[in-house]
Amino acid sequence: MIKAPILFLLSFVLVAFTMNGQELPLTNAAAVLCQDKQYDAALAKIEEAKLSKIESGFPYMWYVDGFIHKEIYKLNESGNRNSNQREMAVESFLKALELDKRNEQTAMTKLSLKFLASSYYNDALIQTREFDLTNEQEPELYFKKFRRLIHIAEPGTSLKKFDNEFNKSMGQRYFQLWQMNIENDVPAERATGKYNEVVRLDSTDSDAFYNIAVIYYNKAVFKYRKIGPDTDIFDLIMTQQDCAELIKNKALVNMQRAYKLNAENGEIVRGLMYIHRALEHENDVAYFKAEIERLVAEGKITLPQN
């Protein structure tokens, strides 16, 4: 079985020697240099081709240019999210597609674009692990690039799964940022927004419903933790009204949705137990406590240490 990159290269060389051999000497020379992994020389040659009025009008020239930049990106800049080589490869492949009215290189060009699209997706996901509120747009930017390119490279691809995975990752990171500074509600609101986007696209995602419920419930808990000796009775009552709204009308509703979708999930059952405890729904607390015991007895969940 021939491996994908080798097949890719073979077709690249095949085109170089058969299709445009007469008209595109500079482009073909660049292609051969690229095949020999002489990328600097290939780059210099393809720059010459760009200056040629004849060769620069061929989609194949732009395909080869994109391919060289892509190879350099893979070789030297694959960990660099700001890689210029990748950007240049994308622009050249898009130019190739635009010029390729007879679809001579369209299939190969789209394959290369798919590869680059996946690299943007990877970068977007990696960014979701480490962004903060000063650079929160970066993962969005890479994800937008992925969406744009995959739409061009493979128009029929459903992006729902990618959208959801990306939004969940973003939501998770916003949640972490909120836990680092619970005084700032902005990350909590952003996390809720991301999870709401997930359930808008997929109303069967129990994790997202659970996470929304946890955010609202924890918000209430953090408010309650501020109650202390200096709290006036009036403030205590007002805090409770705010928290009752969060727990009863927001956390409970979302946790119940999660439970309907995944009744055997220990975290969800435990979440419902805490929420009902906060609302003093004794019968529900007893029911979900019994459910946890059942799930433990059946080996479906393990209780946390401590």
Add this chain to the structure above:
Amino acid sequence: MHKTYFRLIILFILLSPAFRSAAQGIQSDNTVAMIRANYLYQFANYNNWPSDTKNGKFYIGILGNTDLYEIASAKYGAKPIGNQTLEFLSLTNLPQATYLHVLFIDKAMKNELPRIVKELKDKSTLIVTNWEGALATGSHINFKNIDGSIRFEINKKSMEDKKITPGIKILQWAIQ
């Protein structure tokens, strides 16, 4: 071929532990106990006890609710109540030797109320409870849950019979 290659890259990322959408941690705090603990502190602060009980420590006993005891003692233990220092006691029975200024009896121990009321007949101990109908059977202040908020009702007369004067704030915020 390339399709498979592309999918493998994506699959690898989605399966890597960092990108599994792990469940976010729900806080396990007992919020009801947090609120009740604050109320107990407010009751101690704003009601007035007879002068002969204003020596030594100000004791609040908690019968049958360890969560409430732990939260109350951690947050309000050792705070001053007038000239006294507040101390919470976790109880399984009514102590014979220690005078309690306040006694909270949890619903789980509701059957104990009649006996306790008898035992405390001659003492200025404020009895606080958390179940429906408790005021009629000897409790002075009873917690009620109204739409997810904990409020309290009081039996002013029975408090005064015990020589405990309800504070203005307590009267103001008690539900009728």
